[in-house]
Amino acid sequence: MALQIEEIRAMAVRVAASHHLELVELEFQGGVKFRTLRVFLEKDAEERAKLAALVENGEEIDLPRGVPVEMLSGVTHEDCANFARDFGTMLDVEDLIPGAEYTLEVSSPGLERKLSKAEDFTRFQGSLIKLQTFTAINNNRQWQGRLTAFADDILTLDLAAIKQKGNAKKATTEQVVTIPLANVEKANLIAEI
Incomplete structure (x- = not known):
């Protein structure tokens, strides 16, 4: 029997929704003996809006200093434990x-x-x-900057927002680069703390 990753993903989405959570990412790694299914969750949009409203109203919330509320997933240990219990049971059944x-x-x-x-x-x-891009732009595949715009599947990065490393420094004297979403191999936020 082969691993049915899309069925697993669909089940994770359903179980997450029942807990007011959203599936961010799901990955399965390992060989025969040491296999790991990793599930990344965040509160759903409604719950994130409630968290943001609390912060706006000056409620005391344990936020890491300097971290914008939108960057937080709002997920607690209890949320993870409850999801893991229900999802694990369904996977086994x-x-x-x-x-x-x-x-x-x-x-x-x-x-x-x-x-x-x-x-x-x-x-x-x-x-x-x-x-990181699939194909080079201005002889570079690695970029860092502030995402100033995203429209029509085109990202606009302000390179002046962060000190560029390696080839990115040499690749362009421009302060802004545009990158098609289809050319993005992988991307991550950079924490601003």
Whole structure:
């Protein structure tokens, strides 16, 4: 029996929704003996809006200093434990992961979360990001900067927002670079603390 990753993903989405959570990412790694299913969750949009409203109203919330509320997933240890219990039970009942042994890890995506969908780039406009492209732009595949705009599947990075390293320094004297979303191999937020 082969691993049915899309069925696992669909089940994770359903279980997460029942806990007012959203699936950010799901990955399965390992060989025969040491297999790990990692699930990254955040509060759903409604719950994130409630968290933001509390912060706006001056409520005391345990936020890391200097971290914008939108960068937080809002997920607690209790959220992860409840999801893991329900999701793990369903995985075992449906037998979607063949073989007896695997490790289920559930967590928030973290402050330097992966950006993969167009919605991620829209949501995190104004944030510092680092990314790697499939093909070089101005002889460079590694970029860091502030995501100033995302429209029509084109990212606009302000390179002056962060000190460039290596080839990016040499690659351009321009302060702004535009990158098509289709050319983004991987991207992550850069925590601003």
